[in-house]
Amino acid sequence: MINVEVSIIVSRPIEEVFAYVNDFRNTAQWQTGVVEVRQTSEGPVGKGTQLIFVRTLLGRKLEGASEMVEYEPPTKNTLQSTSGPMPFTITRIFEPTPVGTKVTLVFEMHPGGVFALAEPLFARSLKRSAEADLGNLKDLLESRAVGISS
Numbered sequence: 032m033i034n035v036e037v038s039i040i041v042s043r044p045i046e047e048v049f050a051y052v053n054d055f056r057n058t059a060q061w062q063t064g065v066v067e068v069r070q071t072s073e074g075p076v077g078k079g080t081q082l083i084f085v086r087t088l089l090g091r092k093l094e095g096a097s098e099m100v101e102y103e104p105p106t107k108n109t110l111q112s113t114s115g116p117m118p119f120t121i122t123r124i125f126e127p128t129p130v131g132t133k134v135t136l137v138f139e140m141h142p143g144g145v146f147a148l149a150e151p152l153f154a155r156s157l158k159r160s161a162e163a164d165l166g167n168l169k170d171l172l173e174s175r176a177v178g179i180s181s
Contacts, residue, residue, distance in 0.1 A: 033140040033154045039165040042131040043172045049105035049125050051172060052134075055082060061167040063160055064088065071096075078102040082110070117142045134168065136161050 041048050051057055053076050055068040064086045072081035080099040085092055095115035101122070102108050109122040117140055124135040138157055142150055 033138065033142065033150060033157060035138040035140075035154060035158045035161060036135060037158060037161045037165060038133055038135040039162075039169050040128055040131055040133050041169045041172050043175075045105045045125050045127045045132045048132040048134060048168075048172060052123060052125075052168070053102075053104075053108060058084075061171055062164045063167070066092065076102070081113075134165060136165065 055070060055076070058068045059065045066085045066087055068085070069083045070076070070080060071083055072079065074080075076099065078099055078101065080102070082097045082099070083094055084097060085094050087093075093115075096113045097110045098113050100109050100111045100120075106125050107123065109120060112119045119138065119140040122137040124133075124137070126133040126135070138161065140153070140157065142153055
């Protein structure tokens with residue numbers, strides 16, 4: 032099993048950071064490899080929301096379904112895969128700080144088959160990618176002078 036945890040401080044209020052991250056129309060702007068995210072369930076984002084993530088990997092488009100299994104605005108959400116070659120859970124934790132918001136991503140992944148042999152490589156790659164994504168999020172949100180818009 033792969034466990035990766037990375038954090039960053041974003042100099043924006045917790046409500047703005049949480050709202051931006053949970054508006055999945057924004058995901059491709061800050062997550063490397065994400066082409067689009069489609070919500071397949073009705074209603075606003077919350078516990079039970081069903082999503083399809085479309086990513087590129089090695090020049091190929093891959094689709095994977097996820098479900099929001101925890102949703103606690105503005106402090107936490109957890110997505111769990113419901114399809115794909117590697118079952119995973121991603122928890123996003125948002126904590127207010129004196130200078131903004133600490134955002135922590137916690138990944139748990141269960142590679143199987145051939146992927147299990149490369150687990151250490153996947154773990155390092157996932158950590159680097161998560162650090163880059165949080166850096167993108169920080170840069171994007173801190174560059175906005177006023178408010179968050181989709």
